[in-house]
Structure formats: structure tokens, C-alpha cells
Amino acid sequence: MLQARVLKRVASASLLALCAALACGCSILDIKSLGDPSEMFPDSKKPLQKPILSSLSSIDASIDDPDQEFYNATDVKPIDSLVIPQDYKIGKGDLLNISVNDLMGLGVETTKQTRVTESGNISMNLLGQIHAEGLTEDELQKAIADGYKNGQIIPNAQVTVTVVEARARTFSALGAVNSPGEFAILKSDFRLLDALVLMRDVAPTTDVIYVVRQLKEDPNPAAAVPNAPTSGTPAKPGSSPVIDPLAPRGDAGPAINRPVFLQAAGGPLAPMTPPAAGTPGFEFAAPTGPIETRTIRVPLDALKNGELKYNIVIRPHDLIIAPNPVLGDYYMGLHVARGGVYTIPPKKITLKQAIIAAGGLDGDAIPERTELIRRIGPTREAFVRIDLNAIFSGTQPDIFLKGNDEVLVGTNILAPLLADLRNGFRITYGFGFLYDRNYAPTEP
Secondary structure (H helix, E strand, O other): OOOHHHHHHHHHHHHHHHHHHHHHHHHHOOOOOOOOOOOOOOOOOOOOOOEOOOOHHOOOOOOOOOOOOOOEEOOOHHHOOOOOOOOOOOOOOOEEEEEEEEEOOOOOOEEEEEHHHHHOOEEEOOOOHHHHHHOOOOHHHHHHHHHHHOOOOOOOOOOOEEEOOOOOOOEEEOOOOOOOEEEOOOOOOOOOHHHHHHOOOOOOOOOOOEEEEEHHHHOOOHOOOOOOOOOOOOOOOOOOOOOOOOOOOOOOOOOOOOOOOEEOOOOOOEEOOOOOOOOOOOOOOOOOOOOOOOEEEEEHHHOOOOHHHHEEEOOOOOOEEEOOOOOOEEEEOOOOOOOOOEEEOOOEHHHHHHHOOOOOOOOOOHHHEEEEEEEOOOOEEEEEEEHHHHHOOOOOOOOOOOOOOOOEEEOHHHHHHHHHHHHHEOOOOOOEEEHHHHOOOOOO
């Protein structure tokens, strides 16, 4: 009789709960399992968009766990797609082919291959050192011809300069690249997709690539305007002209970034004194410091899918990096269905995916009591409380796991009691109920 009364009460309660749900206009499929806190799934009726975090510092700013994968990278800017056609300027290490007519005899062509030195000079027969860095082929041809003319060696020298190996117009690639190395930039409008062709593409696991660029290589839009004004303060009236002691004889050459000297009448060369503060148009040549760079983040999937705004121009000395896949293991423990050691896949893994891979949570789990333990140094680790229920429901962002991460799902004192209560009465097919004998009265 007792068993019949219990079954009748359970059946009545279940029927009342079903009627209440239907009366509220809710589907029984939209209601999470009553009394089972380990059940997690999104309950939003509208699509959600949430970022996926890469570091614990995004959750708690007091934790020193920055995103080590180019955390200072910036998105593509409009200036990164700006193309300014211009002749190639010779740089250090370039290999030049120079031919001069009538140097060794009338009608005789003298050919020489030479490499630009680290000081930016080349050595020419009967002339000595000629500064070549920063000049175009035509400008260097004129500088050599003027040198022979001013030295009264060849009145009208016919000079031809050809850049055989342009070392100053190259880019490098490393990381998850099928063909890493240094490559030549073949034209002014040389873009990232062209570079991927030379590199023979990147690994399939790569979804973002980074371009490390020297700030001095960013184009100046004013350079596209003909006869654009250049910086610099002209010499005062009555003073001697500005003399560049490193320029070839008879040709001061174009403006080059070198110390400027003034020569007083009958006196030695002396450094030019910088003007008073506030004088516009002059920048004092400070000692050379570290090369300033910036890192450009390019989403590879968007680029290959046709978003050409990411097809940026590759500039000299650019470094293209395709990050290698994150390797390592993570650990799942306590109240998960299948605890143990798991390997991080090539395409990364999020906390939500790790829970699914572990078979979900067991009946005693409390999703709000999840602990993520991460190493943030050789001898340190950080502990962060994670709300799995909020992540699965879409109210909080997910987070990528890293090597040696430990995910521990906890419980509380009520969870085992709720699990025993749920297991005490089991609904069978045909709307019947099974009564667990553990809850039956004790017989004398």
C-alpha cells in the first residue's frame, strides 16, 4: 500500500509539472533537467556571438598571463594597401653590374660586378669610393659619369648600372610555411597573396598570419604628390653651401640621411649647430637606436575567401610569420565523465570543446565550481574560477586551452543528495515508475 501511494504521488507531481509547463507556453524540450545541475546547453532563442579568450588576464586583470602570440598586433590599416610606384633604390648588400665605355681605351667597354658595402659605397676604377646607397640606377649612372668627367678622365662617359641582386627589396618568411626563407619583392605592387605563392602557402592549421614591418617602410602619402616639399632648413644667406664630405667629387647627390657639415671661410669642417627649440622643418640626427616595428594581424581564411582588403602590400624587410600549431597536453579531472590526459589538436581547443571531448560532466558535478589551473611561468601557476554553465549558455565567452592546463570540475554537499534522489525514482517506458528498494521501509 505504501508503494502504491508513493507511485501515485510521483505520477500526480509529474502530471502537474507537465501541465504547468504547457500552460506557460513552454515546450518540455526547452526545460533543463530538473534537479540535475550538470546539464548544460544554450537556452537563448536568438543567435549569439561571443569572443573566445586567449589568456586568463582577460578574465582577471591581476593575472600575468598575456596572449603570447603577438599580443601587440594590430588590424590591417588603409595605409597597408597604399601603393606608390617608384624606382628601386640601391641598398646595402646589393649586387650591381656596372659597364663603362672608353675607360680602358676608345671603344672598349669595361664591365664590373660589385656589391654595395655596409657603408653604402662601391669601388670604381680610377675613382675610388662612390656612395650608392639610396640612389636609383639612373642616379648612380649620373654620379659615376660626373665623377669621371670632373676628374678629367672621360669627358662623356657612357655608364650603365643594373641591379643584379636587390637585397634591399626582400621579405622573409618563417614558421608554419611550406618554403621558409628570404624572397625578392618583384614589383612595387607586390601583395600578400603574391608572397604566399612564393612561400608555397602555409600549413592547413594556420588561420592567422602576422607581418612584422619596420615603421620606416610605411609609405608617406605625400610622396605620391609630384614635387612634394621635403623637410630640411636651407643654409642662411651668406653662408657656404652645405657640403657632404661623403658625396662623390662634383656631385653632391640626392639628400641622404647623414650628418651635415658647414664649412666656414678658410676653416675646417665642423658639425652644424642645431637650431633653437621650436624651429620648424629640422630634426636633429640622434644616435641610431633600435628599429621600431609594428605587427599586422591578417586573418588568412578571410583573405583566401576573397576579402581583398587583407591583401596588403608587402614592403622591403617585412617578416611574415605563420604561427606553428600549439602543442602540448591538458588534463581533465574530478567530476567529468572521462578524466585523464588529452592532446591539444592542431587547430586549438576551447574549454567547452574539452568538456565535450571528456564526455561531459558526471551526476555530481556543479558547473559553477570549475577551476582552471594554468602555468604562467617556470615555477608559477594561476587558479581561476570558471562558470561552465555561463559559457555553455552563451552569457560568458569561452577560452582557449594551453599546454599543461588543468580543468577540475567540483561539486558541493547537496549534489550527491540530488543525484541519489534522481536515481531513487526512475521513469520507465509506458509511463511506469520503478521504486528503489533502498527507500522502502525496513522490515522487522
